[in-house]
Amino acid sequence: QKEVEQDPGPLSVPEGAIVSLNCTYSNSAFQYFMWYRQYSRKGPELLMYTYSSGNKEDGRFTAQVDKSSKYISLFIRDSQPSDSATYLCAIGKGFQKLVFGTGTRLLVSP
Amino acid sequence: EPEVTQTPSHQVTQMGQEVILRCVPISNHLYFYWYRQILGQKVEFLVSFYNNEISEKSEIFDDQFSVERPDGSNFTLKIRSTKLEDSAMYFCASRELDQETQYFGPGTRLLVL
Numbered sequence: 001q002k003e004v005e006q007d008p009g010p011l012s013v014p015e016g017a018i019v020s021l022n023c024t025y026s027n028s029a030f031q032y033f034m035w036y037r038q039y040s041r042k043g044p045e046l047l048m049y050t051y052s053s054g055n056k057e058d059g060r061f062t063a064q065v066d067k068s069s070k071y072i073s074l075f076i077r078d079s080q081p082s083d084s085a086t087y088l089c090a091i092g093k094g095f096q097k098l099v100f101g102t103g104t105r106l107l108v109s110p
Numbered sequence: 111e112p113e114v115t116q117t118p119s120h121q122v123t124q125m126g127q128e129v130i131l132r133c134v135p136i137s138n139h140l141y142f143y144w145y146r147q148i149l150g151q152k153v154e155f156l157v158s159f160y161n162n163e164i165s166e167k168s169e170i171f172d173d174q175f176s177v178e179r180p181d182g183s184n185f186t187l188k189i190r191s192t193k194l195e196d197s198a199m200y201f202c203a204s205r206e207l208d209q210e211t212q213y214f215g216p217g218t219r220l221l222v223l
Contacts, residue, residue, distance in 0.1 A: 032210050043114075043201050043214040044153065051210075088153065092210060095141065096166055097155035 001026045006089055006101030015110050019076040023089035023101045026070065030091040030099075033065050035074045038086045038103065047087075048074065079108045112136045114215035116202050122221045123192055131187045131218045133202030142185045143203040143212060144177065146170070153201065159185065192222045 006023045013019055021035075032051045036044035048063040050056045050072075056063045064073040072091075076083055086103040115134045123129050135142050144156040157167040159177050176188045185204075189196055199219050203212040 034211065036214070041199070041217075041219070043116075043216040046211060046213060049211050090153075095205075095210060097143070097158060097168070098145075098153075098212060099155070100153040102152045 003027060003099045004089060004091055004101040007104055008102050010105040010107055012107045012109065013079055015079060015081060015108055017079050017108070019074075019079050019083070019106060019108075021074045021076075021087050021089075021104050021106070023072050023091075024070055025072070025091050025099075028067070028070065029093050031093045032091070033063070033072045034090045034092070034098065035061075035063055036088040036090060036100075038088055040086075044088055044090075076106075079106075081108050081110050084108045114202055114204055114213055116200075116215040116218050118218060119216065120219045120221075122223065125194055125222055126191050129189050129192055129220065131189075131200050131202075131220070133185045133187075133204075133215055134183050135185055135202065135204030136213060137183070138206060139204035139213075140207045141165075141205045141212075142177075142179070143205075144187045145201045145203060145214075146198040147201065147217075148195075148198045156187070156200075189220075192220075194222050196220060197222045 035048040050063045053067045060077045062075040088103045089101040090098040092098045117132045142159045147153045157171045158165045199217040201217045202215040205212045
């Protein structure tokens with residue numbers, strides 16, 4: 001079983017739509033969860049960081065963690081064409097390496 | 111806003127040659143990482159480095175790879191004898207001592223011919 005699973009997409013939505021991106025993980029020892037955005041041929045850019053189950057909001061972005069189901073989500077409200085990118089979930093424990101999902105490619109059309 | 115920088119942005123090399131990829135982490139960060147991303151695949155951990163020694167490495171990080179902090183600002187990844195399968199984007203990341211969030215550089219695209 002893979003440590004982190006993420007649907008690769010692509011996910012195509014019209015501008016203004018609410019986007020839901022998801023990851024599942026297998027090891028309950030993981031403690032913190034991050035979402036990175038990666039534009040083509042660029043480095044991952046940190047979007048959200050969460051530690052506990054529940055929701056965390058930052059502008060149009062909401063990160064949701066359900067540790068009991070080992071399920072994490074990123075919601076984007078009022079999506080914009082500039083949100084078109086690959087979204088990577090990453091999980092970690094302690095101060096060790098991050099384990100990444102494969103990334104979901106999002107396309108927001110005007 | 112401080113950021114991780116990496117040089118070169120692109121490197122083309124012949125199989126069997128040595129390459130050194132350079133990173134300048136964020137100045138007050140003390141943990142450093144190298145990850146790689148083969149085209150179309152996920153970001154994979156290579157090695158972490160703290161207090162002038164490797165703290166964790168993956169199975170990918172074999173004897174052909176080495177890391178060094180040659181001075182107070184640079185962090186390098188050396189591949190001694192490159193193989194075709196080393197072609198990838200290599201990302202450097204860094205974090206503060208007591209924070210889990212890692213900040214990534216823009217990457218070096220390595221092409222081995």
